[in-house]
Amino acid sequence: MRYAMAIDTKKCVGCSDCVVACQTENNVPIGYCRDWIVEETNGTYPQLELELRSERCNHCANAPCVRCCPTGASHIVDGGIVLVTHNDCIGCGACIASCPYDARYPHPDGYVDKCTFCFHRVQKGQKPACVEVCPTKCLYFGDLDDANSEVSVILKKRKFKTLIPEAGTDPQLYFLI
Amino acid sequence: MKEELIISGRMNPYVDPTLNIWHWQIPLYLFLGGLAAGILVFAALSYIRGREEAHPWAVKKVPFLAPVLLVAGLACLFFDLNHKLFFWRLYTTVKLQSPMSWGAWVLLVVTPLSIVWSALHIREFFPNWDWKYTWLKEAEKFANKYKLALAWVMLIYSVILGVYTGILFSAFNARPLWNTSILGPLFLASGLSAGAAAIVMFTRSKEERAYFARVDLIIIGIELFLITHMFMGFMASTQVQIEAANLFLGGPYTAPFWIFVVFLGLVVPAILDVLELFDYHVPAIVPSLLVLAGSLMLRFLISFAGQESRYLY
Numbered sequence: 433m434r435y436a437m438a439i440d441t442k443k444c445v446g447c448s449d450c451v452v453a454c455q456t457e458n459n460v461p462i463g464y465c466r467d468w469i470v471e472e473t474n475g476t477y478p479q480l481e482l483e484l485r486s487e488r489c490n491h492c493a494n495a496p497c498v499r500c501c502p503t504g505a506s507h508i509v510d511g512g513i514v515l516v517t518h519n520d521c522i523g524c525g526a527c528i529a530s531c532p533y534d535a536r537y538p539h540p541d542g543y544v545d546k547c548t549f550c551f552h553r554v555q556k557g558q559k560p561a562c563v564e565v566c567p568t569k570c571l572y573f574g575d576l577d578d579a580n581s582e583v584s585v586i587l588k589k590r591k592f593k594t595l596i597p598e599a600g601t602d603p604q605l606y607f608l609i
Numbered sequence: 610m611k612e613e614l615i616i617s618g619r620m621n622p623y624v625d626p627t628l629n630i631w632h633w634q635i636p637l638y639l640f641l642g643g644l645a646a647g648i649l650v651f652a653a654l655s656y657i658r659g660r661e662e663a664h665p666w667a668v669k670k671v672p673f674l675a676p677v678l679l680v681a682g683l684a685c686l687f688f689d690l691n692h693k694l695f696f697w698r699l700y701t702t703v704k705l706q707s708p709m710s711w712g713a714w715v716l717l718v719v720t721p722l723s724i725v726w727s728a729l730h731i732r733e734f735f736p737n738w739d740w741k742y743t744w745l746k747e748a749e750k751f752a753n754k755y756k757l758a759l760a761w762v763m764l765i766y767s768v769i770l771g772v773y774t775g776i777l778f779s780a781f782n783a784r785p786l787w788n789t790s791i792l793g794p795l796f797l798a799s800g801l802s803a804g805a806a807a808i809v810m811f812t813r814s815k816e817e818r819a820y821f822a823r824v825d826l827i828i829i830g831i832e833l834f835l836i837t838h839m840f841m842g843f844m845a846s847t848q849v850q851i852e853a854a855n856l857f858l859g860g861p862y863t864a865p866f867w868i869f870v871v872f873l874g875l876v877v878p879a880i881l882d883v884l885e886l887f888d889y890h891v892p893a894i895v896p897s898l899l900v901l902a903g904s905l906m907l908r909f910l911i912s913f914a915g916q917e918s919r920y921l922y
Binding site for chain 2: 446448451463464465467468469470471472473474475476496499500501502503504505519520521522523524525526528529530531532534536537538541542543544596598599600
C-alpha cells in the first residue's frame with residue numbers, strides 16, 4: 433500500500449478550492465493552511481509559460497520530519513501517510529525545520545500540524561477533501577501499489593515531475609506536466 | 610526568467626515568508642551547553658592527566674558553573690517548546706536518528722554528572738561543609754573512590770554534548786546552511802574555546818592562566834581552519850549551498866559574522882593571547898569575554914541564517 437497524489441498542472445486553474453476545502457474539513461485555524469497554490473511563471477512577456485500547482489505535504493517515503501522527531505510523534509502509518517500524534521508532540525519545531533517544502537506549521541494549541549491526506553476520510557474509503565472538491569478534477573489520489581488505481585493509471589499515461597527530489601526525501605506528490 | 614508565487618496566500622506563522630521557528634532560546638541553549646561541555650572536558654582531562662594541583666581552578670572550581678549553565682540551558686529548551694506540558698515525551702522513547710532525542714538523553718546524564726563533580730569539590734568554597742546524612746557521606750566516599758572512572762565518563766559525555774550542539778543543526782537537509790557535518794566539530798571547538806576562556810577568566814593561578822591561554826590559542830586556530838573549510842565546502846557544492854554561503858559572503862549576515870565572530874571573537878583574542886605569550890600584560894578578562902561573546906554570536910548567526918537558507922522559492 434502506497435498512497436500518493438497526482439496533480440495535473442495543465443488542468444489546475446488555481447482557484448484555491450482545495451485550500452478552502454481542507455481548511456473546512458480539517459478545522460484548520462484561521463490564518464493557517466495545509467495546502468496552497470503555487471503559480472510559476474517562466475519567460476518574459478509576451479512569451480510566458482504558466483504552471484499552477486496545488487501543493488501540500490509530500491508524504492515523503494524518506495521523510496526527514498519523521499527522522500528528526502525526538503519523540504516519535506511524527507510517524508508513518510500504513511500506506512505511507514505521514515501523521516503527527518498530537519499528544520506525543522512537544523512542539524520543538526525540529527520537523528518544521530527539517531521539511532524542505534515548509535509543509536508543517538505550529539498549531540496555536542502547541543503541537544505541530546500538517547496535511548494528513550485526510551486520513552480520517554481515506555480510512556473510510558473516501559478521497560481527501562481537496563481531491564473531492566476540485567472543480568477541474570485535476571487531483572488524483574490512490575494507491576500506487578494498485579496498478580488500476582486512478583493515480584497509477586494517470587502516472588502511466590503522463591509525464592510527471594516531483595518537487596526538489598535533490599533534497600533526497602522521495603516525495604509522493606506527482607505533478608503532471 | 611522564473612518566478613514562483615504562492616497565490617492562495619500562504620502565510621503560516623513562524624514558517625512564512627521565511628522559516629522563523631527557533632528564536633533566542635535554541636542558540637542561547639547551544640551556547641550554554643557548549644560552554645558547559647568545554648568546562649567539563651577540561652575538568653575531566655586535567656584530572657585524568659593528574660594535573661589536579663597544577664590546574665586547580667579547571668578541575669575544582671570552574672566546574673561549579675557547569676550545572677548552572679546546563680540548568681539554564683534546559684530552561685531555554687523548555688521555553689522553546691510550543692507544547693510544553695508534553696516535554697516528558699522526550700524521555701519515553703529513544704530515537705537514534707533524531708539528534709534532539711539523543712541530545713536530551715545525553716543531557717540527562719551530563720547534568721547529574723556535573724552536579725556530582727561539583728559536590729565532590731564543595732569544600733573548595735565551603736571548607737567546613739558537612740553532608741549531614743550518612744547516606745550522602747557514603748555516596749561521597751563511593752564517588753571519590755571511582756573519581757577517575759567518573760572523569761572518563763564525564764569526558765566522553767561532554768564531548769558528545771559539545772558535538773551534539775552542532776549536529777542538531779546539521780541533521781536538517783532542508784536548510785542548506787546547516788546541512789554540513791563541519792558544524793559538529795566547529796561547535797565542539799567553539800564550546801571548548803569558550804570553556805578555556807572561562808577558566809582563563811576565573812583562575813587566580815598565573816601558570817594555569819598561561820596554560821589555558823595557550824590551549825585557547827590552539828583551539829581558535831582550529832576554529833578558523835574549520836570556518837574556512839566550511840565556506841570552501843559550500844562554494845564547491847550545489848547552488849542551494851552556494852546561496853546559503855552567500856548569506857555570509859555579501860548577504861545580510863556578512864558584517865555581523867566577519868566582525869563579531871571572526872574578527873572580535875577569534876582573531877583579536879588570538880592576537881591578545883600571542884601578546885601574552887611574549888610577556889605583554891593583557892587583562893585576562895578581555896580575550897576571555899571576546900571569545901565568549903564570539904561563541905554566543907556564532908550560535909545566533911548560524912541559527913538565524915540557517916533558517917533563512919532554503920531550497921524553495
